Amino acid sequence: MRRLFSLLTALFVLGLPFIAESAEVKKWYDALSPQWGGHLRTRGYAGRPDDESVYDLVGARTYYDGSLEFRLKNKLFFEDWGILETHYEAFLNGGDTREKGRELERRFPDLFDGGFEAAGVRPVEDDRRLMDLTETLDQDDGHILYHRLDRLVFTMQPKWGTVRLGRQALTWGNGMLFNPMDLFNPFAPTDVDRDYKIGDDMAVAQFSLEELGEFQVLYVPRRNPASGDLEWDSSAAAGKFHFFHGSREFDLMVARNYENLVFGAGALGYLGSTAWRFSGAWTFLPEESEIDHYLSLVANLDYSWVWWERNWYGFLEFYYNGLGENDYNQALGDPDLMRALDRGEIFTLGRIYLAGHVNLEVHPLVNLFLTGILNFTDPSLVLQPRGTWSMTQDLDLMAGATLYIGGPGTEYGGFDLPGADFQIVPADNAYVWLTWYF
DSSP: OHHHHHHHHIIIIITHHHHHHOHHHHHHHHHTOOEEEEEEEEEEEEEEOOTTBGGGGSOOSOEEEEEEEEEEEEEEEETTTEEEEEEEEEEEEEEHHHHHHHHHHHHOTTTOSSOOOOTTOOOOOOSSBSSOOEEEEEEOSSEEEEEEEEEEEEEEOOTTEEEEEEEEOOOOSOOSSOOTTOOSSOOOTTOOOOSSOOOEEEEEEEEEOTTSEEEEEEEEEEEOTTTOOEEEEEEEEEEEEEEEETTEEEEEEEEEETTEEEEEEEEEEEETTEEEEEEEEEEEOOTTSSSSEEEEEEEEEEEEEEETTEEEEEEEEEEEETTOOSSHHHHHTOHHHHHHHHTTSOOOSSSEEEEEEEEEEEETTEEEEEEEEEETTTTEEEEEEEEEEEOSSSEEEEEEEEEEEEOTTBTTTBEEOTTSSSEEOOOEEEEEEEEEEO
8 A cells, every 4th residue: 555655646746847748638638627725824822831730741841843744635526427536635734733643653652652742733634544555755753754544435426416536525414513313424513623523434325316305425544543454443434324305404314433322313494594503313233342332412503793893603513422421430441431432532631511612703814713612521622723824815814722620529620540640631732834825
């Protein structure tokens, strides 16, 4: 797969000048109506780990981290029956957090495996995906340089629907921050960068059922990261029926994700000018699990309005995590919860959360945002203020912070890890991003 990735990257990036030199090949290539685009983004972070956190073992102080991200996008159109979409990306990540994480690994090899990365600059891995299209070019304790293909998907468009094969992104469910029906690479609720969902290798078919709605089926082949083998118990297969009744929309889903059987349902409608959404997933665990099943739910309302001659938008969202625990030490010992966290199926330890978001358009080119996530049981809180400025048509600036608030023994305030001389405490951070689109 490494050779395949290198070959594809060479053909995609380095082969373009040769296309231009051959008139016959250029004519064929132009007939595919190629579309190009992408962006170059630089990010800077400043984070302050808590003195009670694991970083105190190597000197907790303000850590500075950064990344440089390049994405190149291409679409080729095969008349009216097919589209080939490719996204190449390269990353340079590094800073104090990575350096201190590697030091923790060396000093405490029995406690830590894999090191630590700052929020937003964690390297992407393909250890579970069918195709390994990620390759590290250079790394040391302070930085990592790697490149990958995040999209490599061919879309066929027969009269009855569409078929998509390859690395792509798909989202199911109606959640804003939390989304229990989104089983395939969901965003974390604290993710600020939602321009592109990380692609997964899958086959997706969509059928139009005339006036009834549409039906989607998919298969996601995955590998066992420990053995590298393709396994059914690591893969996913699912189907979803989307239909309408008046102004309301409904979803029904059945899936096998890893060893779990999942049934899902969702709905969307309107109360005047307010939109409401609901999604739920009932997950049945394998026989060896400590519990038989659990329920996850999300419900939200969103609304836009004009106030003080400014455009506003906001939403409220309720989330219930049936696999969560109010005793976090017990949660860390729950193998089902730890597997779901490791696989990115859920992102919280607790059970009940209330989230809110508000957006103020100060100027058509300047927007302010505030997102909050409240663990209702603790209580503890995540606050994410940020602002964006469209400096030019192709240049955007964003600045913000992620702040964790809570008392001792709470999820976002920090809690003791049994048998260790430190706490699990998320670190506050501030960031600045500059993005050039082309």
